[in-house]
Amino acid sequence: MQITSKKLAYPLGLVLLILLPFVVEDFRVSQFSQVLIYAIAILGLNILTGFGGQISLGHGAFYAVGAYTSAILITQFDMSPYLTLPIAGLVCLVMGVLMGFPALRLAGHYLALATFALAIATPQLLKHKAIEKWTGGVQGLILDKPQSPFKLSLFGTELSEDRWLYLVILLIAILLFWLARNLLNGRIGRAIVAVRDQPVAAAALGVNLTVLKTATFGVSAAYTGIAGALSALAVSFVAPDSFPSFLSISLLVGTVVGGLGSIYGAIFGALFIQFVPNIADQLSKSAPWAVYGAILLAFAYAAPNGVMGIFKKITKRR
Amino acid sequence: MTLRLKSLSSIALTAALTLAGSLTAAQPYDPGATDKEIKIGNIEPYSGPASAYASYGKAQAAWFNKINDEGGINGRKINFISLDDGYSPPKTLEQARKLVEQDKVLFLFATLGTPTNSAIQKYMNQKKVPQLFVQTGASKWGDPKNFPWTMGWQTNYFSEGKVFAQAILDNQPNAKIAVIYQNDDFGKDYLAGLEAGLGDKKNMIIARETYEVTDPTVDSQMVKLKSTGADVLMNLSTPKFAAQIIKKVAELGWKPVHYLCQVSSSPGATLVPAGLDNSVGIITTGFFKDPSDPQWKDDKAMLEYQAWFKKYLPNADPLDTYYLQGMLNAQTLEHVLRQAGNNLTRENIMKQAASIKDLQLPLLLPGINVQTGPDDFYPIERLQLAKFNGKEWVLYGKIYGN
Numbered sequence: 001m002q003i004t005s006k007k008l009a010y011p012l013g014l015v016l017l018i019l020l021p022f023v024v025e026d027f028r029v030s031q032f033s034q035v036l037i038y039a040i041a042i043l044g045l046n047i048l049t050g051f052g053g054q055i056s057l058g059h060g061a062f063y064a065v066g067a068y069t070s071a072i073l074i075t076q077f078d079m080s081p082y083l084t085l086p087i088a089g090l091v092c093l094v095m096g097v098l099m100g101f102p103a104l105r106l107a108g109h110y111l112a113l114a115t116f117a118l119a120i121a122t123p124q125l126l127k128h129k130a131i132e133k134w135t136g137g138v139q140g141l142i143l144d145k146p147q148s149p150f151k152l153s154l155f156g157t158e159l160s161e162d163r164w165l166y167l168v169i170l171l172i173a174i175l176l177f178w179l180a181r182n183l184l185n186g187r188i189g190r191a192i193v194a195v196r197d198q199p200v201a202a203a204a205l206g207v208n209l210t211v212l213k214t215a216t217f218g219v220s221a222a223y224t225g226i227a228g229a230l231s232a233l234a235v236s237f238v239a240p241d242s243f244p245s246f247l248s249i250s251l252l253v254g255t256v257v258g259g260l261g262s263i264y265g266a267i268f269g270a271l272f273i274q275f276v277p278n279i280a281d282q283l284s285k286s287a288p289w290a291v292y293g294a295i296l297l298a299f300a301y302a303a304p305n306g307v308m309g310i311f312k313k314i315t316k317r318r
Numbered sequence: 319m320t321l322r323l324k325s326l327s328s329i330a331l332t333a334a335l336t337l338a339g340s341l342t343a344a345q346p347y348d349p350g351a352t353d354k355e356i357k358i359g360n361i362e363p364y365s366g367p368a369s370a371y372a373s374y375g376k377a378q379a380a381w382f383n384k385i386n387d388e389g390g391i392n393g394r395k396i397n398f399i400s401l402d403d404g405y406s407p408p409k410t411l412e413q414a415r416k417l418v419e420q421d422k423v424l425f426l427f428a429t430l431g432t433p434t435n436s437a438i439q440k441y442m443n444q445k446k447v448p449q450l451f452v453q454t455g456a457s458k459w460g461d462p463k464n465f466p467w468t469m470g471w472q473t474n475y476f477s478e479g480k481v482f483a484q485a486i487l488d489n490q491p492n493a494k495i496a497v498i499y500q501n502d503d504f505g506k507d508y509l510a511g512l513e514a515g516l517g518d519k520k521n522m523i524i525a526r527e528t529y530e531v532t533d534p535t536v537d538s539q540m541v542k543l544k545s546t547g548a549d550v551l552m553n554l555s556t557p558k559f560a561a562q563i564i565k566k567v568a569e570l571g572w573k574p575v576h577y578l579c580q581v582s583s584s585p586g587a588t589l590v591p592a593g594l595d596n597s598v599g600i601i602t603t604g605f606f607k608d609p610s611d612p613q614w615k616d617d618k619a620m621l622e623y624q625a626w627f628k629k630y631l632p633n634a635d636p637l638d639t640y641y642l643q644g645m646l647n648a649q650t651l652e653h654v655l656r657q658a659g660n661n662l663t664r665e666n667i668m669k670q671a672a673s674i675k676d677l678q679l680p681l682l683l684p685g686i687n688v689q690t691g692p693d694d695f696y697p698i699e700r701l702q703l704a705k706f707n708g709k710e711w712v713l714y715g716k717i718y719g720n
Contacts, residue, residue: 027419031412124532127502138502140407140433142440235408236440241433242407246366277409281364281402285376288365288402 017170021163022154029162036173037230038270042254043180044223050261051184052216053196054103058115060248061122062092062221066228071141071238072134081146081233088229089222096221100214119248123240140239169230176223181263192216257299259306268307350424351662357397359417361429366404371430374453375400377644378428380630391655399423407437414438418447425450425667428647432456443467448668451647457507460695469671469695471647473605475504479511481603481701481718482577486550490575494524496548498539498563500555501528508554508579524548529559540566553578557587564592576600598708603701605686606646610637611710619680642681649679650688650697685717
């Protein structure tokens with residue numbers, strides 16, 4: 001019984017996710033696109049922090065580099081927006097691996113600080129005059145939204161550019177979640193967790209710590225970079241101010257709220273960082289962050305292991 | 319049969335025409351306007367590092383509250399929906415879309431910030447929804463050819479740079495000018511204005527130095543500038559650096575005629591940290607009556623402003639000039655809406671905004687006005703010079719700008 005309901009849940013959820021944009025207005029579709037984008041970024045961070053046990057306060061930097069890679073290739077080199085996505089992922093993979101080397105020597109708080117430095121430096125480096133002719137300096141770059149290649153109408157709703165982009169992002173999200181699940185539930189996933197929990201024992205068992213740790217960092221950065229590239233398409237604008245250091249903290253908040261070390265928790269984390277600031281704004285104009293903080297505290301108290309932690313508790317009780 | 323079809327179609331045509339006629343005879347409204355209210359959208363950084371700027375939006379909300387208490391504009395209440403973007407451009411776009419597509423506002427008014435407005439400019443112009451009187455000093459908002467739905471409000475950096483150039487040509491015609499500017503849009507806009515204003519006398523500028531917002535100090539640049547023998551210093555920096563520059567100039571014993579851009583003219587943010595004694599003689603520009611300036615203490619408009627402030631913004635700092643500027647902008651919009659009358663289409667709002675003739679607002683300095691035209695999307699362009707006497711800014715000289 002348990003198995004059949006689980007088997008049904010995936011295709012059913014998928015159909016709902018595909019139909020979702022056709023029953024809500026364009027503006028809502030764009031918000032859900034952003035949720036999917038955050039979910040990919042948070043999944044990337046969760047691979048590193050939740051599974052790998054390495055804290056990063058700098059993933060906003062990879063998000064920014066991914067976004068800029070895509071934006072520069074589209075505006076300066078006339079590249080197809082879809083083609084820029086894997087390139088953005090690749091650039092961030094390399095950047096992540098490079099960042100992984102100091103991470104080998106820095107543990108815990110020191111790694112958090114080093115990555116935070118990256119988050120603070122990136123928006124300022126993006127303004128630097130040496131690269132201004134590509135990045136557009138503080139002005140940033142303005143892009144065109146990709147158009148749907150065909151016309152389609154469902155329930156009397158046109159396939160608008162927002163809906164098309166949502167479906168593209170959904171497809172990429174499904175692909176990346178599927179890849180992550182296979183990676184983390186397999187041999188490599190076990191090795192990553194082993195290195196987190198018992199590094200000495202893992203090394204004794206033949207796990208190459210250097211390779212594994214840097215590769216984890218790289219994959220994590222690549223996920224977040226692809227998310228950043230998708231955000232450039234969705235927002236159609238990149239500027240240094242789009243990627244403040246607070247973005248990195250938001251991603252970490254999303255990871256913890258969704259549930260450290262859980263794959264699908266990323267979706268709940270993404271819903272949180274997308275919608276809770278809006279709720280906070282509606283509750284108070286004078287101190288929206290105080291409201292955000294209060295909600296976050298309540299969450300941490302009620303669900304110390306994130307949303308997925310609650311789900312696990314419920315299913316265990318049965 | 320054919321005859322019948324013909325007559326049928328002619329009946330249908332007449333019916334359609336009458337229907338269309340009756341539709342246009344009704345009030346011409348776009349989304350957001352009804353007989354009872356005008357819905358206006360606004361986006362401010364209520365949270366985040368730029369939250370000090372949210373004073374603009376709070377003042378505007380307070381001004382519309384006053385208008386509503388007095389019965390509204392042409393019988394319509396203002397419904398001012400102001401949302402938070404935390405000064406993050408992607409969030410600005412999301413909020414703009416919410417206001418336009420979900421809340422269905424008639425237009426956006428005084429959305430704050432340069433990067434944030436850049437993120438929504440294309441969207442607003444595609445949707446043909448006015449992005450009116452944006453609260454930023456960049457010069458890119460007055461481009462009606464490419465962006466007919468976007469308009470600036472305050473004096474922009476470029477115009478102010480031109481005013482400095484005119485002032486120098488008037489008062490120090492043989493000056494050797496040294497310029498220090500922030501290496502970004504803000505500084506470059508100012509410098510471009512200064513150079514444009516000097517025209518063929520551009521070579522009066524004998525030295526240019528820049529700094530990055532990340533620089534710890536600007537000491538070495540100042541030493542270099544002093545060594546050039548310049549006798550006029552053009553200080554185009556943000557408050558923290560402006561204070562450092564003023565201090566360093568005093569330390570070096572350099573005594574140039576010191577022009578300081580308006581952005582950094584706040585006594586509290588710049589001159590006090592720099593040392594009030596060091597700041598004596600510095601020249602800046604202004605366009606509104608500053609509540610901290612004693613010369614307006616018995617001014618009728620100022621007294622009315624303070625009464626309004628006490629009633630509608632009881633917990634705010636009355637000396638914070640962001641409130642005053644925000645209110646001035648709201649008054650400009652009030653004028654546009656009164657002019658628009660019952661024709662509340664987006665097109666007419668834009669048309670009225672682009673045909674403001676010599677509008678005098680009581681808290682603008684005497685001689686400074688709001689003026690626009692189909693090709694002039696820069697509402698406030700006039701400025702007056704002011705010199706610091708060790709305690710406050712003293713206005714002097716003629717009104718500059720067109």
